[in-house]
Amino acid sequence: MRAFVITGPGAAAVQDVGEPVAGPGDVVVAVERAGVCGTDAEFYSGHMTYLHTGQAAYPVRIGHEWCGTVASVGVGVDPGWVGKRVTGDTMLGCGHCARCLGGRQHLCADRFEIGIRNGFPGALAQLMAVPVRSLFVLPDSVDATLGALVEPGANALRAVRAADLAPGQRVLVAGPGTIGLLAAMIAEAQGAEVHLLGEHGSDRVWTADDLPDLRWDAVIDASTGTGVPARAVDLVEPGGRVVFIGIAAHPSPVDSRALVLKDVTATGVLSGSGGLAGTIKLYASGAVDPRPLVAATVGLADAATVLSGQRLPGWGTGPKIHIDPRE
Template identity: 35%
Template sequence: MRRNMRAVVIDAPRSVALRNLADEAPGFGEVSIRVLATGICGTDVEIFDGTMPYFTMGMARYPVVPGHEWVGEVIACGEGVARFQCGDRVVGECSVGCMQCTVCLAGNYHRCPNRTETGILNRPGAFAETIRFPALFLHKISRDVPIEAAALIEPSAVAFNGVRIAAVSPRDDVAILGDGPIGLLLLQMARAFGARRVIVVGGTPHRLALAERLGAHAVIDIADGRVVERLVEAAGGERPAVVIEATGNPAAVNTAVEAVAPGGRLVLQGLFAGRKADGVDLDRIVTADIMLRGALGSPGVWDDVIGLVESGRVDPAALVSERLKLADFEKGIGLVKARSGVKLVVEPA
């Protein structure tokens, strides 16, 4: 007998409803999962507002069940699934590649031209009571990890990927531009990579205070107006070797280019919702021999991230400021926009 389950559906920009949808049995290679918790991400806000680039470019279409940061419990396995069984606690990746094209076979499934992305690009997400998911992109996680922390493995993996691309080492001072959830997870990951100093730049006092509690060497409020000067002071008189931009604000790119040391690494991790960066000092990128990279997704790092969270070296749950129910999804979007908390988690039950 076909069953129904409740799910959040965004029908169009700023139009959302809680609906009963068919709860289909898992197909070949798929697993059915009871969702335990899902984090609200800035990308969910962009989908709600209609500014998310995939939607404005026509790659993705409404309606969509959002939700790409989640943890759940296996309730059924389809044919061909051997690695999982009922009762396993699992988390799932955002990018799901076809695993047949040359891009996927090279390990870059997050750039697969035929990919889906959970809750974003042609794949239903986890703001729902259940989700069907390909076993190939699932990972087990210990039940000893709090549900809120497990739900945030996906953004933790995004942060890990940014720090990995920046090649952070114990020799490096790292500046993180942004005190949102990704910025605060970047702080934890940079510390886990052994960075000498980690400095967080932001504009929200309670988030900067949390950054200090999470071990930031220094925090800088953008209201000070002298961000680069303060960064040099905090880094012992020199510009930081690594700057990671995690605000999605084009103006921050200008600051990042000015702030990074000659020969340093600049990683852009925020999404800019179609906005352009004006006035970027391109000559400094060349004359200061700066490496500039984008960091997309979290390919191939999930086992490493789960290990860091299971060991307690990284604690995503420290960011959780409020827990909501499915019916409160739109309220949660408003809270994220208002920056009133840090990270919101939705629990269906």
């Protein structure tokens, strides 16, 4: 089969690789659509932290935002899965440690991360093997574009849940990338007054220079700015909530004294685990439709162009690019 393989910083190609076989408890998925994000771009550039901590190594087969159809199943898996349209969790815990048994497999010390951690092959390929326990069935109302937006949407949903907003409360979302815009959409669908700190995507968009002096009941930091976390704590209303989901390339310190003296609740969000089912429901109901965020859908041959940050003529302005591995 064809797969996109990153072999080193700035070096990648579509290669012919062996087809996966479904092991016990696994299924093989025919991938229909896969998204790429900043993490994937960091693998391509060589800046991804896991490359320097030993949790990842070249060659890397990326792709953790995906949807497809179950093509075959392994031993112990109900054959009824074959033909089902699915997406799945990126985080694959060991299944037997205290964190996994407590429903926190995304924090398992020995976890695999599809297309990211410990060499688990990702979705920029025609076929992909994954554990059946990680799967979520997609209803007919969730098309391929929405299906590949479930994983980032689940991250955003967890961030909005952590902000704990009541209808009518005001939230500032910093970082107008895919996660930030998804968080804004979800918060708005739940009745919050949403403002964006950035340059894209909403009527209430502000820059660092013209941000109004308003009461911010919660701040969601979906940016990669090193100074944004501290500013988020400074901006939030005393007793409010700050949610950190963006990751800066360099340390982004927050003064714990500011948290204490303002009685602020600060939460970090890692992954969409726990938010996947809820995101599918939001998309299926039509309450949130993030498809305009996808600027283009291209084939595997264009993946390197996407990862290098280039935009080709005819592509839209949205922050997300999707890959169709069948092309």
